[in-house]
Structures are given as C-alpha cells and as structure tokens.
Amino acid sequence: MLDNNIKTQLKAYFEKIVNPIVLTATLNDGDSSNQMLELLNEVAEQSDKITVNTNGNSTNVPSFTVGKAGEVARIAFSGLPMGHEMTSFILAILQASGYPPKVEQDIIESIQGLTGKFRFQTFISLSCHNCPDVVQALNLMAALNPNIEHEMIDGALFQELVDQRQIMAVPTVILNDEVFGQGRMSAEEIIAKLDTNASTRDAEKISAKAPFDSLIIGGGPAGASAAIYSARKGIRTGIVTQRFGGQVADTVGIENFISVKETEGPKLVLALEQHVKSYDVDVMNLQTAKSLSKSGDEIEITLENGATLKSKTVILSTGARWREMNVPGEQEYRGKGVAYCPHCDGPLYKGKRVAVIGGGNSGVEAAIDLAGIVSHVTLIEFDTKLRADAVLQKKLFSLSNVTVITNALSKEVLGADGKVTTLRYEDRTSNQMHDIALEGIFVQIGLLPNTDWLKGVIDLSPRGEIIVDQKGETSMPGVFAAGDCTTVPYKQIIIAMGEGAKASLSAFDYLIRS
Incomplete structure (x- = not known):
C-alpha cells in the first residue's frame, strides 16, 4: 500500500515519537477492513514505538484509534486516512506521543485551558482539500486536552451516517451530537467559538x-x-x-x-x-x-x-x-444540497443527480469532475452558449451523463425534509418555468x-x-x-x-x- 519512498519518509518522521503509540483497530472481513489493517501494519513497521492491535470496539467499522500507550485514546479515524488525510494520520501519531506541535504558545495554552467535555466528529471526503485543516486542528486539540475527543469520518465510506446526520457538505463538524460548523476552520477559529470571552x-x-x-x-x-x-x-x-x-x-x-x-x-x-x-x-x-x-x-x-x-x-x-444565485431557497439549503466546491462535496453525491450553475471554465470543469461521481449532471447557463474554453466543452459534450441547458435563468431552490429536491429555472426564450428533480446544486458563477x-x-x-x-x-x-x-x-x-x-x-x- 505504501511505496518505499513514503516508508523512508515515515521512518524519518517517526524518529520524533516521544512516547510509544498504540493503533487500535475495529475491523470485520470486508475489503476496507483488510486495507486498513494493511495500512496500519505498514505504518507500524516503520517504528519500534508503534504497535497495532485489533481489539477495538467502535460502532464504526472499519476504524482505528491513535493513543499513547497506557492511556485512553482520544483521536479516531473512521475510514482510511489516505490522500490529503495521510498527513493528518502522521501528525496524530506524533502529537499523541507528546511531540511538541508547531503552533504558537498562546494557542496551546488556550486549548489546554478549555474546560468541559468535548466530543467532536468531522465528516470529510478524501478529495477535500479543506478537510485536513479541520481534522488536524481537532486532533491537535484532542492530543493537548484530555477533555477533548475527535473522530474523523469518511463520508463516502459511511453513507448511512451521512444520511442519518443529513451531511451535505464537507467538512462538517459535530460537537456533542450537534452541528458545530461547516467549512475550513483553524484551531484558533474553533477555540474562539468555544471560548465566548475570547x-x-x-x-x-x-x-x-x-x-x-x-x-x-x-x-x-x-x-x-x-x-x-x-x-x-x-x-x-x-x-x-x-x-x-x-x-x-x-x-x-x-x-x-x-x-x-x-x-x-x-x-x-x-x-x-x-x-x-x-x-x-x-x-x-x-x-x-x-x-x-x-x-x-x-x-x-x-x-x-x-x-x-x-x-x-x-x-x-x-x-x-463566491457569487451566489440570490434566489429563494439558496440560503435555506446552503450546505444541505446547495454547494460551492465540487472537489470537496462531490463525493457525498455519489450516484445522485446534481446541477451545476455556470457555463464558464469553472462550471464546465465542475460538471466534468462530477460526471465521474454522480449519476447525472445538468449544467445550467444563463447565456445562449457556454463560455468555457473549447477543449473543456469538447470533453463535456463527450460525456453521456451530462445535459446542457443554455439561455436559462435559475429561479428557485426547492426542498423537503431539510434537503434539496428541485431546481426551478426559466427558459429565457419561451419564459416557461421548468423543474429539475435532483439532490445537489453546485454554484459556479464567479466572484x-x-x-x-x-x-x-x-x-x-x-x-x-x-x-x-x-x-x-x-x-x-x-x-x-x-x-x-x-x-x-x-x-x-x-x-x-x-x-x-x-x-x-x-x-x-x-x-x-x-
């Protein structure tokens, strides 16, 4: 799973481990569990201060915790921390071992001074470039304060949890079973929300x-x-x-x-x-x-x-x-089907129907990327023709699960049970209204x-x-x-x-x- 170059890098990083670390996995017989065990064993092979056991009892399978030997682990990963999240995994090992984090001392003191019990969960997608910032910030907080726990959850792997929590955008942070925030957040921002006097x-x-x-x-x-x-x-x-x-x-x-x-x-x-x-x-x-x-x-x-x-x-x-559509329902369903980052949120819509608003380079690129994940993409453009580069348009029109509608004005976002269900648009030629049944709308109309x-x-x-x-x-x-x-x-x-x-x-x- 890990190539020799990565293993060499890990050996160098793990020389900084202060105290022994235990990776405790909760697994079953599935392919994802086998891949997780393979990853954990390969990581542990790079340092004699890391051990793996498989006697975890998490309700989320597959998953594993990262903890200092002899202590209750406060950092968990539900899903494989690959891609952007590999760095989060490595940092979790170092910080849980007691290695000093590279953050300002006043931030460390603020984290350590937080009182109360905080159980964080962060829903992520492995293609999200904002998610690691949030995961790493909360892992750091869990490593520094025994009152804080944090679990990363891969939304693509745990679709039932995503549906149960009605997660429609990543990163979404849950604190003590209530939505705490969405989007990129630093440790400073999280602390500021928790410490009302800050x-x-x-x-x-x-x-x-x-x-x-x-x-x-x-x-x-x-x-x-x-x-x-x-x-x-x-x-x-x-x-x-x-x-x-x-x-x-x-x-x-x-x-x-x-x-x-x-x-x-x-x-x-x-x-x-x-x-x-x-x-x-x-x-x-x-x-x-x-x-x-x-x-x-x-x-x-x-x-x-x-x-x-x-x-x-x-x-x-x-x-x-980001420029918004400024139509009824957009704000109501923001983060609940209305999204602005296809790279981050696209994996949450696997197998579903979505629309992309905007026919410039950003819109067409988004439609192309989403077409490989979702069941169908409808691209809506206000102008009479797309404005994206010719090479992008050629690729777009070669895709069988993409429909392009031009000369159309988005009028309203409709939904039910807290989720987007419909995009209503006006045909600018006939002035007739049309409804598109879908689960997601990605807005790409400039700044x-x-x-x-x-x-x-x-x-x-x-x-x-x-x-x-x-x-x-x-x-x-x-x-x-x-x-x-x-x-x-x-x-x-x-x-x-x-x-x-x-x-x-x-x-x-x-x-x-x-």
Whole structure:
C-alpha cells in the first residue's frame, strides 16, 4: 500500500515519537477492513514505538484509534486516512506521543485551558482539500486536552451516517451530537467559538496597539505581498485578515504560478504565511474590518469585535467571495444540497443527480469532475452558449451523463425534509418555468468583491470593485488597494501579488513624501 519512498519518509518522521503509540483497530472481513489493517501494519513497521492491535470496539467499522500507550485514546479515524488525510494520520501519531506541535504558545495554552467535555466528529471526503485543516486542528486539540475527543469520518465510506446526520457538505463538524460548523476552520477559529470571552479579550489587545505606518486589510496573495514589501522597508506593518490565504486556500490545483510547475492552494497559503511571519509583521488573524475613516493624518479601521486600529497608510486587499444565485431557497439549503466546491462535496453525491450553475471554465470543469461521481449532471447557463474554453466543452459534450441547458435563468431552490429536491429555472426564450428533480446544486458563477463595508467611503465601480489608478491609489489619500477587490483586470494569483507589491511601494512613497 505504501511505496518505499513514503516508508523512508515515515521512518524519518517517526524518529520524533516521544512516547510509544498504540493503533487500535475495529475491523470485520470486508475489503476496507483488510486495507486498513494493511495500512496500519505498514505504518507500524516503520517504528519500534508503534504497535497495532485489533481489539477495538467502535460502532464504526472499519476504524482505528491513535493513543499513547497506557492511556485512553482520544483521536479516531473512521475510514482510511489516505490522500490529503495521510498527513493528518502522521501528525496524530506524533502529537499523541507528546511531540511538541508547531503552533504558537498562546494557542496551546488556550486549548489546554478549555474546560468541559468535548466530543467532536468531522465528516470529510478524501478529495477535500479543506478537510485536513479541520481534522488536524481537532486532533491537535484532542492530543493537548484530555477533555477533548475527535473522530474523523469518511463520508463516502459511511453513507448511512451521512444520511442519518443529513451531511451535505464537507467538512462538517459535530460537537456533542450537534452541528458545530461547516467549512475550513483553524484551531484558533474553533477555540474562539468555544471560548465566548475570547473576542472581548482580542478587542482589548488590538485596540491597545500603537499606530502603524502601513496596515493591510486582507491576507490573500495581494495582502501577503504588500505586508512583505512593507516590512522590508523597515516600517511598522500590520495585517488584519479574516482568514489567511483567502480564496487561494480553497483552490485545488494551481498550474500557472510562474516558476512553480504545479502546487495546491493550501500549500501556497502555508508558504505565504511563513514568508510573512519571517518578517516583523503584526498578523491579526480571525479579524474582520467593519468600517474605515480618516481623521487628520491617520486612518482608523474599526473591526467587527469593536476594536480600533490606526495607521498612516492602509492597503485594502479584501479579495472576493463566491457569487451566489440570490434566489429563494439558496440560503435555506446552503450546505444541505446547495454547494460551492465540487472537489470537496462531490463525493457525498455519489450516484445522485446534481446541477451545476455556470457555463464558464469553472462550471464546465465542475460538471466534468462530477460526471465521474454522480449519476447525472445538468449544467445550467444563463447565456445562449457556454463560455468555457473549447477543449473543456469538447470533453463535456463527450460525456453521456451530462445535459446542457443554455439561455436559462435559475429561479428557485426547492426542498423537503431539510434537503434539496428541485431546481426551478426559466427558459429565457419561451419564459416557461421548468423543474429539475435532483439532490445537489453546485454554484459556479464567479466572484464578488468583499467591499460592501466601503460603500460611500471609497469610490467603487458599478460591480463593487475598488477603483484604483496605476499606482494602486484609491479616492482617499493614504489608502491604497490591490488584488481581486479592485478594478485591475484578470483576477489571477500572480497578478494579485504584483499589485500588492505595487500598492505597498506606493504607500511607502506616500509616507516619505508626506
């Protein structure tokens, strides 16, 4: 199951094991159980500090736990942790053994200070690139706090549990038998939800900070680039970000980032974060800007938690978010049949009927990928023809389980018993309404800039983009902007990074001249 290269890597990793680890499996005679036992035995062969036994008593079969010898295990994997989750498995072994995690000390102390009993379950798909972040965060918490348990559950393998829990999107986190959250979450975000006083403490700390020379709002490629360029100038630099990496963290394959033949979004985000933190940059994560104003020579940013920050210059790099259909039923069934990431959620719809909204490259690529998983895909396009590249259209039309409907306007999402059952659309030629019976709808119709909080303060285009000149300057002196939230054409990672650097250099030039 594991090739020699991986085994060699595991031997090196497992030299860091502090205390002996026991992998306890619950198995039956099925193929999945045989594969799990094979995997566990091969992993255990790479270290004399790992043993395997098969006397587990979990209700989920096949599954196994990871625990320190002599202690009750608090980390469990229901399903084979392959693909993206292999790293989660390796880290679980190291951290359960007592190996120090590579996270900030204040996060460790926050985890250890949590009181109460927390039993987490995370439903994942092995193709989901956001799921490992959540699994690893909760495994870390379980390793550090004896009051916390965590179980990863492969939704594709445990379909009955998925149906019972009505899981329609991954990652979905269950806490003590109640839905806790969906989507990518870091340990910081999970702690903030559990510790209700964390927001107030953060606001007090942030408000006490001295004014910055350059304050960047947004932690995507443009914001990271701006922060690095500012810090290299030796000026006091801060960055406020709701989620470091932005949309890039949700990107599966990246093949057009020059000098890197191919990579994945989470890997690029990690590299960006490490690069930013190698400089003297004050990173304020999990924070959302609420308003911007100017008084004299200083610009003030107010955050959602009530904190205020001041700076001589500000660089806006708030990026963009998935565009929604804005039809009745979309919000009601979001995460219950309405999805935005086919790579993450596609495996949950195996053998079912789905629709893809959007005929651009993203929509057609989604339809092609889903066609290999689901029973049937209906692609709905508003225009009279698809807008995707010719090579993608050729592939799409070669698939026997795909129907393409053009000149159609999505009107309503209908459902029953908490799940999507129907997509209603209007034929724009005849104005007649049609219903499609299905179980899932994947929305792929582009992005919207995250600039609603700037309306009436900074000049925006009719599409809501921040209007900038060739230097990245906005309509307010001292305020600059970069990336997907601006009027700069071609929303690409490499362009956003260049624009971030440009905005930073322009802000520095503004500082020395004023």
